[in-house]
Amino acid sequence: MKKKIMRQVAALSLAGAVGTTATAAVAPLLQTEPSKAQAAYTAQSFLTQIGPTAQQVATQYGLYPSVMIAQAMLESSYGNSKLAQAPNYNIFGIKGSYYGQSVAYQTQEWRDDHYETITQNFKRYPNLTASIQDNAIKLREGVSWDANYYSGTWIENTNSYEDATKWLTGRYATAPDYNTKLNSLIQRYNLTQYDPQVSAESGVVTIKTSGTPTYDKYAGQRNSNGDWLGYGTQWKYGRVVKLFNSEVWYEVGKDQWVSGQFVSVNGQIQNNSGVVRVNNGAGAAIHMGAAGTANGRVLAQGTDWRYFQTVSINGETWYNLGANQWVPGSSMTQM
Numbered sequence: 242m243k244k245k246i247m248r249q250v251a252a253l254s255l256a257g258a259v260g261t262t263a264t265a266a267v268a269p270l271l272q273t274e275p276s277k278a279q280a281a282y283t284a285q286s287f288l289t290q291i292g293p294t295a296q297q298v299a300t301q302y303g304l305y306p307s308v309m310i311a312q313a314m315l316e317s318s319y320g321n322s323k324l325a326q327a328p329n330y331n332i333f334g335i336k337g338s339y340y341g342q343s344v345a346y347q348t349q350e351w352r353d354d355h356y357e358t359i360t361q362n363f364k365r366y367p368n369l370t371a372s373i374q375d376n377a378i379k380l381r382e383g384v385s386w387d388a389n390y391y392s393g394t395w396i397e398n399t400n401s402y403e404d405a406t407k408w409l410t411g412r413y414a415t416a417p418d419y420n421t422k423l424n425s426l427i428q429r430y431n432l433t434q435y436d437p438q439v440s441a442e443s444g445v446v447t448i449k450t451s452g453t454p455t456y457d458k459y460a461g462q463r464n465s466n467g468d469w470l471g472y473g474t475q476w477k478y479g480r481v482v483k484l485f486n487s488e489v490w491y492e493v494g495k496d497q498w499v500s501g502q503f504v505s506v507n508g509q510i511q512n513n514s515g516v517v518r519v520n521n522g523a524g525a526a527i528h529m530g531a532a533g534t535a536n537g538r539v540l541a542q543g544t545d546w547r548y549f550q551t552v553s554i555n556g557e558t559w560y561n562l563g564a565n566q567w568v569p570g571s572s573m574t575q576m
Contacts, residue, residue: 281321282319282320282321283319284314284319284430287313287314287317287319287320287321288310288314288430290320290369291310291313291320291332291369291373292306292310292435294369294370294373295309295310295313295373295435296310296435296485297485297486298373298374298377299377299435300437300460300461300484300485300486301377301460301461302377302378302380302381302461302462303381303395303396303397303458303460303461303462304377304380304381304394304395304396304405304461305394305396305399305402305405305436306432306435306436306485307402307427307432307433307435307436308394308402308405308406308409308423308427309373309376309377310430310432310435311406311423311424311426311427311430311432312333312376312409312413312423313332313333313373313376314426314430315422315423315426316332316333316334317331317332317333317334320332323346324344324346324363328365329344329363329365329366330365330366330367330368330369330371330372331344331363331364331365331366331372332369332372332373333372333375333376334348334363335363335364335372335375335376335379336361336362336363336364337362337363337364338362338364338365339364339365339366339371339375342364342365342366343362343363343364343365344362344363344365345360345361345362345363346360346361346363347359347360348360348361348363350415351415351416351417352415379391380394380395380413381395381461381462390412391408391409391412391413393405393407393408393409394408394409395461396437396458396460396461397457397458397461397496402424402427402433402436403420403424406419406420406423406424406427407420409423435485437459437460437482437483437484437485438482438483439480439481439482440480440481440482440483441479441480442478442480442481443477443478443479443480444477444478444506444507445475445476445477445478445506445507445510445552446475446476446478446491446493446499446504446505446506446507447473447474447475447504447505447507447530447531447532447533447552447554448470448471448472448473448474448475448476448499448503448504448530449472449503449504449505449530449532449533449534450472450503451472452469452470452471452472453469453470453499453500453503453504454466454467454468454469454470455468455470455493455494455497455498455499456497456498456499456500457496457497457498458496458498459482459484459490459492459498460482460484463498466496466497468497470493470499472529472530472533472534473529473530473531473533473565474530475507475510476491476493476499477493478491478492478493479492480492482498488500488501488502489501491504491506505531505532505554505555506554506555507531507532507552507553507554507555507559510531510550510551510552510561511550511551511552512549512550513549513550513551514547514548514549515547515548515575515576516545516546516547516548516575516576517545517546517548517560517568517570517573517574517575517576518543518544518545518546518573518574518576519540519541519542519543519544519545519546519568519572519573520542520572520573520574521542521571521572521573522542523539523542524539524540524541524542524572525539525540525568525569525572525573526538526539526540526568526569526572527539527540527562527566527567527568528559528566528567528568528569529565529566529567530565530567531552531554531559531561531567532554532555532557532559532567532569533567536566540568545576546560546562546568547562547563548560548561548562548568549561549562549563557569557570557571558570560573
């Protein structure tokens with residue numbers, strides 16, 4: 242059974258209390274988060290209003306921000322629908338009640354081969370942020386009878402936002418062309434700029450801390466794979482992901498991701514030898530592993546040392562003097 246994610250709606254400068262809902266380790270929302278709806282949005286002003294918060298919330302839940310923003314645009318007519326306006330703030334057309342708060346509206350539902358107009362209760366939120374977060378929870382936690390009902394929208398289960406919009410069609414909305422409409426909005430307003438930026442860059446990383454586990458995904462509720470990459474070890478990566486908050490993640494194996502805060506990026510270690518001389522007046526500190534932690538020993542200025550390996554890390558050459566003892570090229574002159 243899917244483990245239920247604990248959740249709490251963050252509330253910075255929000256108009257009214259929002260109670261509790263959930264994700265694992267949801268950081269405080271951005272200071273630019275929307276707190277109220279306004280009349281007569283343009284597409285761009287609505288995007289400016291909700292974009293940063295939708296980006297943060299979607300990424301934290303392992304969802305595509307582009308899809309969430311497109312949903313809000315479509316479902317709320319760019320924030321101008323009655324349901325989206327105060328005091329409802331429901332920009333996703335989510336039915337039901339929110340902590341006992343709801344409002345009845347007529348809506349059109351697709352039935353077999355035609356639309357029917359029906360009256361239903363929709364959630365009433367205290368602000369737009371609560372609406373955005375509740376939509377993320379819905380997509381991540383599913384429905385009462387199937388926790389994985391929207392699992393086809395999760396980043397780890399898809400190859401692109403188009404997979405996510407296709408999965409939503411017939412599940413989230415009854416309209417048979419729901420994905421086509423969302424895809425059109427994503428392309429028209431370049432909404433992929435809000436998504437995690439994935440590249441096929443490859444290289445080698447060196448663990449620069451005491452060690453780190455790998456995780457099964459780079460966004461959303463991350464789970465440790467149960468392994469441990471030790472200090473100074475080096476690992477090839479085949480993909481790099483940059484998130485909205487400048488976090489960088491490296492894939493060192495299938496579904497094995499390490500955070501950039503625990504690694505140094507370097508090229509391939511070269512097995513070569515030579516002699517370097519300490520040119521730094523303060524001496525050259527020895528590091529355990531290339532770009533690793535200094536071990537407290539310092540080589541005196543003017544002394545010569547034989548090296549056996551080199552590697553380039555973040556544009557600097559490092560020399561292995563033996564026994565995984567490395568010195569930075571900025572303190573050395575090659576003889």
